[in-house]
Amino acid sequence: MIVTLIDKSNKMIKSLAPLSILVGGIILMMYFHTIGYFAYDISIGDGLYLISIAATFGMLYIIFIGVMTCAGLTVTNRLIWKPLNNLLNFIEGKFGVKNILNDALDFKVKTEPVMWLLGTIGTIWILLMSVDQISKFDLKGIISLLSTTLFCALGWNGLNDIFSSERQKSISLMTLFILPLLLSGANTSLMNGTMRLLNIRQEHITIHLKKPYIAYAKEYGFNGSHSDFGDEYLKYTNFNAVFTGPGKSTVISPQNDKHTTLVIPNESLVIIKNKKTQSK
Incomplete structure (x- = not known):
């Protein structure tokens, strides 16, 4: 059993390594764009260091996607998306206003303890990231962070339960990895936190x-x-x-x-x- 677990872990690491460097490279370029500077006067050793930074960014982002997905499938689904969908269905039945979000919001709440544990961690992460936004009354930022859990959950369901064609799975993969990067505002916190961790x-x-x-x-x-x-x-x-x-x-x-x-x-x-x- 231990040998099988180690083998699966090795396969996962091998498959995630190229993806983490690619995603991390995108995030690193976004950081350079944010500060208005690109490190051009670098040596070969510095270039390898930049690649390691990109890999660190990528792995942290993949972890972020994982906990946001679990949060979307458990905590925020139970507390936000399910009640919201029930409210919209009630309005549709009472007033005839069609619930156009039903297909997006109507998905099962996961019951696995590990999913709930990771989902709770993801929810706490959202709350910590929202502290500064709450102090600035940035309601849009808070909504976008919560919406990240929905996009991640939809992307996960698309890859595993709903869609079958390769094209639809590609769209789900894009939903899972790209939309949170663009919409959540998490990339700024992730970039700054990683750069502080590396003392850059x-x-x-x-x-x-x-x-x-x-x-x-x-x-x-x-x-x-x-x-x-x-x-x-x-x-x-x-x-x-x-x-x-x-x-x-x-x-x-x-x-x-x-x-x-x-x-x-x-x-x-x-x-x-x-x-x-x-x-x-």
Whole structure:
């Protein structure tokens, strides 16, 4: 039994590895697009490091899809989609307004304990990702996160229960993997979290810039203060390093303006992590 389990695990890993690199590469390109920078001055070793980052992105995204699918088939199906479908069916019977979502919302709630465990983890993940959106009253973001569980559940059912043709299965696969990436807003949290985990993204930091890049920062309206690193440096607080490698440059951004980024050569800046950040 153990040998069979190991064999199945090896086959799964072999099949998921190319997919994870492909999906991770897409997410990595999206991250570069978000920060307005692409690491072009890289060595062969840096290129291999980027591939490993892409694989990490991909594996985390596949895990995300897995728990969102379980959430869609269990928790959110029982708490949201089933009651919503019953309400729409009641309105259809009472007022004659056709329930056009019945085919999408009418699917069975899974009862397997493992599915419920993973579904609960997925629901908790949604709640954690929604905290910032709730504070900003971003109802659209919260709805899109919950809708992710529905798309994942539909994609899973399409692959396993409903559709038979290869074309329909391809559509289900696209629904399962692509729509959540585009609609959930999860890609931003996934990208930032992975970059923090790999220490490529560092937040709430103090930066010491060296001349002539002090003038570069001043052009963007950033005025530094005295630096203990010498007269050639100025100190800047409340910044994020959104990309610290691989490559020969670092991309920094003020905490209160994520759309403004400055590309600084590594030898022209010093990054100091704040003590509060280090203690976390």
